[in-house]
Amino acid sequence: MESRVKSNSQLRRADCFGKVDGQLQRSPSVIVIGGGMAGVAAARALHDASIQVVLLESRERLGGRIHTDYSFGFPVDLGASWLHGVCKENPLAPLIGRLGLPLYRTSEDNSVLYDHDLESYALFDMDGIQVPQELVKKVGKVFEMILEETDKVRQELSEDISILRALSIVFERKPEFRLEGLAHKVLQWYLCRMEGWFAADSDTISLKCWDQEELLPGGHGLMVRGYLPVIHTLAKGLDIRLGHRVSKIERRYNGVKVTVENGETFIADAAVVAVPLGVLKAKSIKFEPKLPDWKEAAIADLGVGIENKIILHFENVFWPNVEFLGVVAETSYGCSYFLNLHKAAGHPVLVYMPAGRLAKDIEKMSDEAAANFAFMQLKKILPDASSPIQYLVSRWGTDVNSLGSYSYDAVGKPHDLYERLRVPVDNLFFAGEATSALYPGSVHGAFSTAMMAAEDCRMRVLERYGELDLFQPVMGEEALSIPLLISRL
Numbered sequence: 001m002e003s004r005v006k007s008n009s010q011l012r013r014a015d016c017f018g019k020v021d022g023q024l025q026r027s028p029s030v031i032v033i034g035g036g037m038a039g040v041a042a043a044r045a046l047h048d049a050s051i052q053v054v055l056l057e058s059r060e061r062l063g064g065r066i067h068t069d070y071s072f073g074f075p076v077d078l079g080a081s082w083l084h085g086v087c088k089e090n091p092l093a094p095l096i097g098r099l100g101l102p103l104y105r106t107s108e109d110n111s112v113l114y115d116h117d118l119e120s121y122a123l124f125d126m127d128g129i130q131v132p133q134e135l136v137k138k139v140g141k142v143f144e145m146i147l148e149e150t151d152k153v154r155q156e157l158s159e160d161i162s163i164l165r166a167l168s169i170v171f172e173r174k175p176e177f178r179l180e181g182l183a184h185k186v187l188q189w190y191l192c193r194m195e196g197w198f199a200a201d202s203d204t205i206s207l208k209c210w211d212q213e214e215l216l217p218g219g220h221g222l223m224v225r226g227y228l229p230v231i232h233t234l235a236k237g238l239d240i241r242l243g244h245r246v247s248k249i250e251r252r253y254n255g256v257k258v259t260v261e262n263g264e265t266f267i268a269d270a271a272v273v274a275v276p277l278g279v280l281k282a283k284s285i286k287f288e289p290k291l292p293d294w295k296e297a298a299i300a301d302l303g304v305g306i307e308n309k310i311i312l313h314f315e316n317v318f319w320p321n322v323e324f325l326g327v328v329a330e331t332s333y334g335c336s337y338f339l340n341l342h343k344a345a346g347h348p349v350l351v352y353m354p355a356g357r358l359a360k361d362i363e364k365m366s367d368e369a370a371a372n373f374a375f376m377q378l379k380k381i382l383p384d385a386s387s388p389i390q391y392l393v394s395r396w397g398t399d400v401n402s403l404g405s406y407s408y409d410a411v412g413k414p415h416d417l418y419e420r421l422r423v424p425v426d427n428l429f430f431a432g433e434a435t436s437a438l439y440p441g442s443v444h445g446a447f448s449t450a451m452m453a454a455e456d457c458r459m460r461v462l463e464r465y466g467e468l469d470l471f472q473p474v475m476g477e478e479a480l481s482i483p484l485l486i487s488r489l
């Protein structure tokens with residue numbers, strides 16, 4: 001990677017950005033806060049539009065919730081690993097295509113399991129007995145019908161309720177959907193996977209808004225060589241300061257001043273705030289003056305869930321040659337899901353992915369205990385399983401740099417919170433997955449909000465310098481016909 005990445009210790013230069021001899025340089029400048037997909041993509045776009053950019057990242061690595069680890073000798077993703085929407089409409093498709101990064105498609109469009117279809121899998125009960133495929137398919141159809149019925153419930157009710165509450169109303173109305181024995185456990189497994197998609201439990205997910213996100217066509221493809229090359233490509237040549245945790249953002253009529261934990265300050269015309277929703281919720285960054293009430297309310301009301309990965313590396317493959325393995329149980333909390341990386345990437349690796357309360361509980365364990373917990377789930381399916389030789393455990397919920405895995409619609413809260421989180425406040429622009437009304441909780445969602453923030457920010461700073469060039473939008477997009485912004489006073 002050729003980006004000019006500087007760690008704290010290497011930094012000897014003046015502690016101001018865009019300042020020469022105490023005077024602001026007559027050159028547009030922007031500070032980008034956060035080096036995940038949104039921050040890196042926004043910085044790239046602004047840099048390419050000839051704006052001076054510095055990117056401040058709290059960790060000693062780039063990528064944020066894209067975290068490809070190479071310690072096994074091959075890439076494995078502890079954060080995002082799927083491209084949701086393998087199609088040319090996906091804003092990341094041109095870049096991934098140009099880099100020649102291979103994808104392994106795990107599902108086509110409209111699967112009840114989102115990122116998998118029911119083609120290559122094996123579900124087991126707690127006694128290690130495989131669930132017949134016909135039963136899994138049959139229960140999948142019932143689950144789809146139940147979800148359709150929840151839509152009717154939604155239309156009847158004026159107030160919002162949780163998905164779980166809606167399910168119980170459906171069961172009261174249609175007792176034939178109440179399944180018994182093994183079929184009930186398989187239904188719980190479907191619910192568990194749905195909860196995994198939202199990184200939240202069904203008693204916290206909004207019935208009104210749960211299907212408001214847009215799914216791009218083309219199904220879901222695993223990034224076989226990991227997601228990090230995309231970040232590194234976007235970061236090439238940028239001024240990036242790792243180990244720079246922002247603690248204060250002051251906005252004035254003529255610029256922004258950003259303070260880092262060690263007291264260092266940076267000054268520029270504007271800033272793009274691309275830190276996770278969890279970090280904003282924790283108020284570990286002080287805004288001066290404080291953010292408007294509507295923005296603070298959006299931060300407080302939008303849900304942020306947890307999904308984690310426990311990655312088990314084995315000496316050799318002893319499990320069936322299917323895309324995923326699962327354990328069904330009485331409750332969705334007790335169900336398990338393992339992604340088989342051997343099928344997709346050829347490595348003897350299984351990825352256990354707990355979500356919601358289960359993920360939260362597992363985060364209380366040590367790495368060793370968490371890996372052992374995952375292995376014990378596997379032993380239920382395959383009693384002769386040999387122990388892993390290496391493991392990796394993510395902690396997205398308690399990591400101070402993320403404080404959650406991704407956003408979701410909480411019960412009783414409107415879907416327009418994502419848009420409110422995105423709307424700029426003076427010369428502060430917001431980007432990141434939680435600011436994407438269309439594609440929340442995704443890498444391409446984070447990327448597309450970065451493009452919006454960068455363009456809004458570019459217009460704003462160039463306006464100040466009288467250098468508005470309407471024919472050079474960021475990232476070489478075609479000049480669009482943009483409607484006039486008219487408000488009624």
Ligand SMILES: Cc1cc2nc3c(=O)[nH]c(=O)nc-3n(C[C@H](O)[C@H](O)[C@H](O)COP(=O)(O)OP(=O)(O)OC[C@H]3O[C@@H](n4cnc5c(N)ncnc54)[C@H](O)[C@@H]3O)c2cc1C
Nearest residue numbers: 034036037038058064065080081082246432433441442443
């Ligand atoms: C386990 C898991 C699996 C996922 N799977 C998928 C998937 O398969 N496909 C998909 O599309 N999406 C997936 N996602 C979601 C996806 O990873 C995120 O939506 C996306 O990466 C978010 O990008 P971002 O730039 O908004 O935030 P982040 O990537 O979190 O970037 C924010 C950055 O801000 C930094 N930061 C925090 N605080 C400060 C501070 N005070 N000062 C400076 N910097 C700070 C952080 O260190 C971080 O680098 C997954 C997420 C998780 C956790």
